[in-house]
Amino acid sequence: MASIYISAPISRETKAKQQKGKPRRREEMDLNPGCKDKKSIKQSMLLCCKLYISESRNHTALDSIERAARLDGETVIVNKFQDRAYNRIGYTLVSYIVHDSTGNIIYSPLQQTLLSMVEAAYEAINLELHHGAHPRLGVVDDIVFHPLARASLEEAAWFAKMAAADIGNKFQVPVFLYDAAHPMGKPLDIIRRELGYYRPNFMGNQWSGWDMPEVLSEKPDEGPTMVSRARGIVMIGARPWVSMYNIPIVSTDISAARRIARTVSARGGGLPTVQTLGLFHGEDSTEIACMLLEPNRIGADRVQNQVEMLAAQEGLDVEKGYFTDFSPEMIIEKYLKLISGAESH
Incomplete structure (x- = not known):
């Protein structure tokens, strides 16, 4: 059984690093713990964190990770999506942000919850023993912060950088920052491509263990250049x-799925702001996994229609696609209900 880590008090050096570069709030954002009650803070300045872990079959490991998430009731899991074929799980966490009287960030309960879950994941999962149909570079593969309600992208980026420093240094794993958390705004897909994320290493369509260099040629943003084969990046x-x-395709023809995915994607000259992967998904199907970077501009219906058209040209049947998470509005609603329920007990 994995042990759950509760971090020691933050050092003076870490506190100084956290204060450096903190985003200041806009003048109209007047929330601070001295002038607003706790309920208004919980409802107004919200931070969402999606944590993707390379495991979905080991229930003991998942139970350990979820126990870690429950150590602090101020952070809630509003969604959990797991896929056995991909051997991957995604947690959607939400909590509030607290500022001081001058508008600077003090903390979010999400910080400690995230660290506890990461600790539990590293204790319970060994990447060398992992096998699945979804690409990954680490046990804790991806962590992304989204602002919700009145929070800003700048604040989300600040928390991402703090999480990177904590995780890279404490757990000695290489951390690469991306998008708003990266100094130059480097996109996730470019970094992944540089690191070999999209290259299957087993049967031409799956990922197994760790077979990349243990010393990185490019220095990570946090953590060591040496890679632990058990933890990864x-x-x-x-x-x-x-x-x-x-979007499921009723076919095991992975080559066809990849052709369709490539044609639909912005990189392949298809739909702008759409990124795709053609993936093997169980014994009788493949999937087009889509990332809609601007869902209000190019939505799921348009992507679905495009995939159906291209699949028909290949003589393949397509099923109705599905989202792996709720909309931001539904996530806020679920968070508020869960918090209200917890406080009423």
Whole structure:
């Protein structure tokens, strides 16, 4: 059984690093713990964190991770999406942000909850023993922060950078920052491509263990250049809301799925702001896994229609796609209900 880590008090050096570069609030944002009650703080300045872990079959490991998430009731899991074929799980966490009287960030309960879950994941999962149909570079594969309600992208990026420093240094894993958390705004897909994320290493369509160099040629943003084969690498970023939408294809022809995915994607000359992967998904199907970077501009219906058209040209049937998470509005609603329920007991 994995042990759950509760961090020691923050050092003076870490506190200084956290204060450096803190975003100041806009003047109209007057929330601070001295002038607003706790309920208004919990409802107004919200931070969402999506934590993707390379495991979905080991229930003991998942139970350990979820126990860690419950150590602090101020952070709630509003959604959990797991896929056995991909051997991957995604947690959607939400909590509030607290500022001081001058508008600077003090903390969010999400910080400690995230660290506890990461600790539990590293204790319970060994990447060398992992096998699945979804690409990954680490046990804790991806962490992304989204602002909700009245929070800003700048604040989400600040928390992403603090998480990167904590995780990289404490757990000695290389961390690469992306999007708003990266100094130059480097996109996630470019960093992943540089690190070999999209190259299957088993049967041409799956990922197994760790078979990349143990010394990175490119220095990570946090943590060592040496890679632990058991833990791998973690990506941490901040970005506006992104929708994840998967479209099943009733075929095991992975080459056809990849052709369709490529043609639909912006990179392949298809739909702008759409990123795709053609993935093997169980014994009788494949999927087009889609990342909609601007879902209000190019939505799921348009992507679905495009995939159906291209699949028909290949003589393949397509099922209705599905989202792997709720909309931001529904996530806020679920968070508020869960918090209200917890406080009424």
